[in-house]
Amino acid sequence: SYELTQPPSVSVSPGQTARITCSGDALPKQYAYWYQQKPGQAPVLVIYKDSERPSGIPERFSGSSSGTTVTLTISGVQAEDEADYYCQSADSSGTGAVFGGGTQLTVL
Amino acid sequence: QVTLRESGPALVKPTQTLTLTCTFSGFSLSTSGMCVSWVRQPPGKALEWLALIDWDDDKYYSTSLKTRLTISKDTSKNQVVLTMTNMDPVDTATYYCARIQGTYSSSWYVDYWGQGTLVTVSS
Numbered sequence: 001s002y003e004l005t006q007p008p009s010v011s012v013s014p015g016q017t018a019r020i021t022c023s024g025d026a027l028p029k030q031y032a033y034w035y036q037q038k039p040g041q042a043p044v045l046v047i048y049k050d051s052e053r054p055s056g057i058p059e060r061f062s063g064s065s066s067g068t069t070v071t072l073t074i075s076g077v078q079a080e081d082e083a084d085y086y087c088q089s090a091d092s093s094g095t096g097a098v099f100g101g102g103t104q105l106t107v108l
Numbered sequence: 109q110v111t112l113r114e115s116g117p118a119l120v121k122p123t124q125t126l127t128l129t130c131t132f133s134g135f136s137l138s139t140s141g142m143c144v145s146w147v148r149q150p151p152g153k154a155l156e157w158l159a160l161i162d163w164d165d166d167k168y169y170s171t172s173l174k175t176r177l178t179i180s181k182d183t184s185k186n187q188v189v190l191t192m193t194n195m196d197p198v199d200t201a202t203y204y205c206a207r208i209q210g211t212y213s214s215s216w217y218v219d220y221w222g223q224g225t226l227v228t229v230s231s
Contacts, residue, residue, distance in 0.1 A: 001171045033217040035155075042204060042221035043155065049215075086155050090213035096168050097145070097216050099155040 002091040004100035011106040018074040020103045022087030025068055030090040032070040037084045082107040110134035112205045112222035119228050120195050130188040130205030137163055137183050143208040144188040148201040161188060195229045202226050
C-alpha cells in the first residue's frame with residue numbers, strides 16, 4: 001500500500017528554523033497537507049495544497065514541494081510549536097487518503 | 109458553526125463488530141463537494157485514514173482495511189455511520205469523525221474534526 005515517509009523526530013532551539021519532510025512517490029501529482037497535533041487534542045490544519053496557509057495560522061509556517069518530497073518549514077520556532085506534525089495526501093491511485101507516520105517536533 | 113461528534117461503545121470484545129456514529133451540524137452532506145471521513149489513532153501512534161463518503165454517496169476505503177469497513181450516511185439525520193468487523197486488540201484507538209471538502213482526492217483535507225472517541229478492544 002502507498003506510504004508517506006516522515007522523520008520520526010526533529011529538534012530545534014527556539015528562534016531557529018525547523019524543516020520537516022514528507023516523501024511519497026505520488027507527491028508530484030497530488031497535493032500535500034500538513035496538520036499539527038498537540039497532546040490530547042485533535043489535529044489542526046497548518047498548510048494545504050502544498051504551500052497555502054489557512055487563516056489564523058502564523059506566517060512562520062510555510063510549505064514547499066520538490067519532486068517526491070514536500071517540506072513543512074517553521075521559521076523562528078516558538079515553544080508553542082512543540083507538537084506532532086503529520087503530512088497527508090491522496091494515495092497513488094487517487095481513490096483514498098493517506099497520512100504520514102508523523103514527526104515529533106521538540107523545541108529545546 | 110461546524111461541529112462533529114462521535115458516538116459508540118467505548119469497549120468491544122475481539123471478533124465483535126464496531127459501529128460508530130458521527131452526528132454533525134453546520135453543513136449538509138448533500139451539498140456538492142462535502143465529504144465526511146473517519147480517521148483513527150492508536151495510543152501514542154500515528155493517524156490512519158479509514159474511509160470517506162461524499163455528497164454523491166460515493167465511498168472510499170483504506171486499502172488495508174476495506175474488507176472490514178462499511179461507511180454510510182443518513183442525510184436527513186446529519187449522520188454518518190462506520191462499521192468495522194472482526195475487531196482485534198490492535199484496533200484499539202481514538203476514532204475521529206472529520207469533515208472534508210473536495211471533489212477529487214487530491215483536494216481532500218480535513219477542515220473540521222470531532223473530539224474523537226476512544227475505543228478499546230479487549231475481552
